[in-house]
Amino acid sequence: MKGDQKRGCECYQLSIPRGLSKMDPPKRKRHQERHPGVMSIGKTTESERQDNDPKYLESRKRGEPHEDLETIAFDEGNPDRVFRIGTKLDKEHGEALVTLIKKYEEVFAWGPEDMPGVDREIALHKLHADPSFKLVKQKKRKFSDAKHRAIQKEVEELVATKAIRELQFP
Structure with a gap:
């Protein structure tokens, strides 16, 4: 060079x-x-x-919509399941859109449990561990109360979605 x-x-x-x-x-x-x-x-x-x-x-701030949005709930029993439409949409088209979206509510995925068609092999993480090695129990670590609650919440969510499961080691 x-x-x-x-x-x-x-x-x-x-x-x-x-x-x-x-x-x-x-x-x-x-x-x-x-x-x-x-x-x-x-x-x-x-x-x-x-x-x-x-x-x-x-x-960082995200982009803001050009108009005000109206929040509409799919079901009064589930306040988390909502969608928003623009307020500038005329009343006739707005009602038709809301009716159409509510008609096809089952199409929306609110969480991993709502996506049964996704192959578990795609979403599953496997450790590359040599099966000839002896299994060793991980040493227990101490966390603050806030971290412990956050860990418990995350683990409960993963167990509920069947992303992880509990195993018993000797």
Whole structure:
């Protein structure tokens, strides 16, 4: 490979924090004059850090609908099962849409238990464990009350959907 050794050395020096290199990096002003548009090598900007930060991604605002939405329940017995339609829709079309959606309520999947056609092999996670090894019971770990409740809730949900089951080891 051919390349410019001087520029390669400059890029390397710019990527190392000051004080860690034995060689003095070139002065920033002179570097910017020679290489306009290059701000830094190997350093991430604040916006790049935010783009990769899961906490920031969760907190970002999502797109808002262009109109107000009316919440309609499928069944009064299940307040979680709702859908929303726009309020700008004229009354005749709105009622027809609500009737149609309620007619085909069984098509909607509210949870994994409502999707019996999905092959378990697709959704099942298997450990790659050698069957010749002896089974070992995992050491019990202690968690705070809040974490313990969250773990219990998650396990109950997974057992209810038959994603996991309890096994007894000797």
